[in-house]
Amino acid sequence: MVVPDSEDNVFYPPIDLQQDAHVPNFNSYLELYKKSIESPEAFWKDVADEFFWKKPATGPILQYNFDVTKGNIFVKCLEGAKTNICYNVLDRHVKDGNLGDKVAYYWEGNSPDHHSEITYNQLLSQVCRCANVLKKMGVQKGDRVSIYLPMVPELVYSMLACARIGAVHSVVFAGFSSESLCERIVDAQSSVLITADGVYRGEKLINLKQIVDEALEKCKERGCSSVTKCLVVKHQALRTKSGAACNKLQTPWDPSCDVFWDDAMRDSSDQCEPEWMDSEDPLFILYTSGSTGKPKGVLHTVAGYLLYTYLTFKYVFDYRHGDVFWCTADIGWITGHSYITYGPLANGATSVLFEGIPTYPHVGRLWEIIQKYKVTKFYTAPTAIRLLMKYGREPLQKYDLSSLQILGSVGEPINPDAWLWYHSVVGQGQCPVVDTFWQTETGGHVLTPLPAATPLKPGSATFPFFGVEPTILNEHGEELEGEAEGYLVFRRPWPGIMRALYKNQERFENTYFKKFPGFYVTGDGCRRDKDGYYWITGRIDDMLNVSGHLLSTSEVEGALTEHPGVAEAAVVGRPHQVKGECLHCFVSLKGSTEFNHSLVQELKTLVREKIGPIATPDFIQNAPALPKTRSGKILRRILRQIARNDRDLGDLSTLADPKVVEQLFNQRNEGSA
Secondary structure, eight states, rough: OOOOOTTTOOOOOOOHHHHSSSSSSSHHHHHHHHHHHOHHHHHHHHHHSSSSOOOEEEEESEEOOOOOGSSOOOEEEEETTTTOIIIIIIIIIISOOOTTTTTEEEEOSSSSSSSEEEHHHHHHHHHHHHHHHHHHHTTTTTOOEEEEOSHHHHHHHHHHHHHHOOEEEEOTTTTSSSHHHHHHHHHHHHHHEEEEEEEEEEEEOOHHHHHHHHHHHHHTTTTTTOOOEEEEEEOOGBOOOOOBOOOOOOOOTTTTTTEEHHHHHHHHHHHHOOEETTTTEEEEEEEEEOOTSEEEEEEEHHHHHHHHHHHHHHHHHTTTTEEEEEOOTTTTSSSIIIIIIIIIHHHTOEEEEESTTHHHHHHHHHHHHHHTTTTEEEHHHHHHHHHHHOOHHHHTTTOOOOTEEEEOOOSSSHHHHHHIIIIIISSTSSSSSEEEOOOOOTTSSSSSOOOTTTTOTTTBBBSSTOOOOEEOOTTTSEEESSSSSEEESSSSSTTSSSOOOTOHHHHHHHTTTTTTTEEEEEEEEEEEOTTOOOOEEEEEESSEEEETTTEEEHHHHHHHSSSEEEEEEEEEEEEEETTTTEEEEEEEEOOOOSSSSSHHHHHHHHHHHHHHOOOOOOOOEEEOOOBBTTOOOOHHHHHHHHHTTOOOOOOTTTTTOOOHHHHHHHHHHHHHH
């Protein structure tokens, strides 16, 4: 790695930020990075010393094997140590740090009329009450609890309550369908499900409890009756002034299973002794789309995840005691786990917990909230930035954004135009943009700028975080030096990396380690420029990144082919001005099935029901035939070019019938629905 010397497209951070930053300049970054790679024991021990350990570690900080030819893949951090992550993110601040009266969260609901603040004292009290409720329901250490909630405080209470008693939480994004929820419950064999009666998204009212009941019925049809209790939150937006449930929503109810949150919490004690966990005990399962279509249950463990989310939050956002941090993600994704719940709380931070959408009730909602709470560190997705760019500068000019110090980007590579607008318009040219690359599997940032230390190139994830050692390989597994483009892999683990795929070691090893033994394979392409900066070029496998959400093409194809009129389907991504990437679906129909608007709507509805609204295709194109090799393999590379209307197709010699390509171009240009 070299100190960048190119002035082209490099933005240097504001000088005043450097004065007391945790990492004040690039040389400081290089020194710390060198220590984290050459002396990882000493580096991570310093971080571990920040926390409470019921029992110290008896083994090395990190032990691992990344080479499938040498045995099972494993990672262990602080083996032999005992601690509790809930104790470290709450009790440690309240009892030892005198932060009990500090605000942990400002909650903003879908409507500006719904808001509240939760101090660390209140958070600890509610978490303990919820933990006791779960114990009363029979939840024990190691049991799985599924959580299907909107962005309400009860979501954080539930997660931390599980962590407190040693249960494993599985948060499912509350925009997923009943089918997707069912799949995750069945795989985890959850004993309790926590949900809400309903939620507003903008002006749309969604009956969450009805979706949950449909999911539980599907579970029973598949021979899974593991859920014995369903804990139901009455959403604040659905209550009348008297506190009764709103008549707009007829909540289905099964007295043998369903329990209202308020009723269960009313007499529950606010004292709950934490369960002391081994460092490598499971903390949570979070399901992410897999290239085979079946979601992967990514498993994170207690100690390493605590260290890594704490340190990445502290350094990447240069966290200070008086900061107000706002990550706009949903906790149903890893970004919310790491940088709304665990990372900020481990640092004793104040965060904004936002339930709404950026354009409701007006397009200035985000800027209004930044002004209201004097947000200093703001973390959002390129999709949101591109959406709000469409409305220009005027909505921002109504609000005072001068409190902002650092801007962050997450979920997908940010295009330079969006980066420049974010930097110059939102940050008024005074805020560094930390464009962070990471995955559900990595637990926290792995490639990222540090705000006072890293000269910034719009669109680049820049350099590795401490303890992370990236390299670029070609198709043959050979390491590429200097300027290069190929597969992004990592040579060694860091404390927060995933430990397994739940109940599936074989898939874990095949997905991440088999292709290039000795390396963790991200599945992303990457290039490194002459200054050593890393640029993420997109997924290499059959995955799509739509609005920052990773979707499996085979999962969508599977949903489409469930329609009785569809013989075959192929799904690829095409550029989208706001989402970054959207779904372009090619469908081959059976017999006399007619391709028309009605069929297209049926197919879109089917995908929504099977996966969720985030997977709704933008384009569905009639494909009487698909481009295939002589052996019958669909050439998705060619379909991507057709979706983009790009005729630079390269070598077509392997095609069984080259005429298919021209037919599909004509179909596309005649108009796909």
